[in-house]
Amino acid sequence: MTAARINPNGTLRGKVALVTGASRGIGEAVAVRLAMEGAKVVCTARTSEEGESRLPGTLNDTLRRIRDAGGEAMFVKADLSHGPDRERLHAEAVAAYGPVDILVNNAAVTFFLPIESFPAKRFDLMIEVQVWAALHLAQMVLPAMRAKKSGAIVTLSSGAAIHPLKPYAGANPGGTVYGMCKAALERFSTGLASEVYADNISVNAISPGLVATPGVAVHRLINESNQHRVSPVENIAEAVYQIVTRDPRAMTGRIDHATAFLEEFGVKAAALV
Numbered sequence: 001m002t003a004a005r006i007n008p009n010g011t012l013r014g015k016v017a018l019v020t021g022a023s024r025g026i027g028e029a030v031a032v033r034l035a036m037e038g039a040k041v042v043c044t045a046r047t048s049e050e051g052e053s054r055l056p057g058t059l060n061d062t063l064r065r066i067r068d069a070g071g072e073a074m075f076v077k078a079d080l081s082h083g084p085d086r087e088r089l090h091a092e093a094v095a096a097y098g099p100v101d102i103l104v105n106n107a108a109v110t111f112f113l114p115i116e117s118f119p120a121k122r123f124d125l126m127i128e129v130q131v132w133a134a135l136h137l138a139q140m141v142l143p144a145m146r147a148k149k150s151g152a153i154v155t156l157s158s159g160a161a162i163h164p165l166k167p168y169a170g171a172n173p174g175g176t177v178y179g180m181c182k183a184a185l186e187r188f189s190t191g192l193a194s195e196v197y198a199d200n201i202s203v204n205a206i207s208p209g210l211v212a213t214p215g216v217a218v219h220r221l222i223n224e225s226n227q228h229r230v231s232p233v234e235n236i237a238e239a240v241y242q243i244v245t246r247d248p249r250a251m252t253g254r255i256d257h258a259t260a261f262l263e264e265f266g267v268k269a270a271a272l273v
Helices: 025-036 059-068 083-097 120-148 176-199 214-218 233-244 258-265
Strands: 016-020 040-045 072-077 102-105 151-156 201-207 255-257
Touching: 016 025, 016 083, 016 120, 025 040, 025 059, 025 072, 025 102, 025 233, 040 059, 040 083, 059 072, 072 083, 083 120, 102 120, 120 151, 120 176, 120 201, 151 176, 151 233, 176 201, 176 255, 201 233, 201 258, 233 258, 255 258
Parallel strands: 016 040, 016 102, 040 072, 102 151, 151 201, 201 255
Antiparallel strands: none
16 A cells, blocks of 8 residues: 555645545545545534444544544534435535535445334435435535536445345345345436436446445454455545546446456555545
8 A cells, every 4th residue: 555645736636525424434434535635525424422323433533534634624413314414514515615526425324124024214214314315415516516517426335236146045134125225326326427427427336345344343244254355444445536536438337346446447545544
């Protein structure tokens, strides 16, 4: 990995990036990576202070990490399951830094339960945060992107979007709704890519693979049988950065794993500040 530093005159100088779910894990890494290239980063999540979540990591931690290294960032605490919060998030981001050039849809709320016992309330929450929030935020940032004929939207997907294969023995019975959400996001990404292609706006989806984030730890998704497949969070952050800096006419409507993108581009992940 290359040396970790903030480059205020980097390739994203003058760009405004909005990253959801940026208090920890993949969202935090993406926010840091974009800031390292000179972007002004707006971080959002529900957790701003210690003790507000059972998981480690806060927006204040992410902000401090970026600013202490010389980057520029702010945070807007928001619950993406509420439309007014999403609208306030966008309004505060624009008021502080200007129109959003890069939108990274990373926020997620996930419950792993069999379909026969899946509560409607939790289904609605997952759809609202993972799917509708991504669409709603895109609706808000697209007018300015269209006006500038420039922009990039990246959504974090998952291998769970792929249809299960036979034999089904040993399959996880609780991941159906999660897979539904991710499949919807992938179709949203390719569909939107076609809609905004003429406006020079790229829309892509990245499947991170298995990453050792706090959320993954809570759901105990890493075990002895799959720990060899764990990818460093730097890979996902690098893939996002590489995608948003590519020619939008050539790099749009894509869905692939982060590692596959890095191999295609012939780059290695940069160390994070």
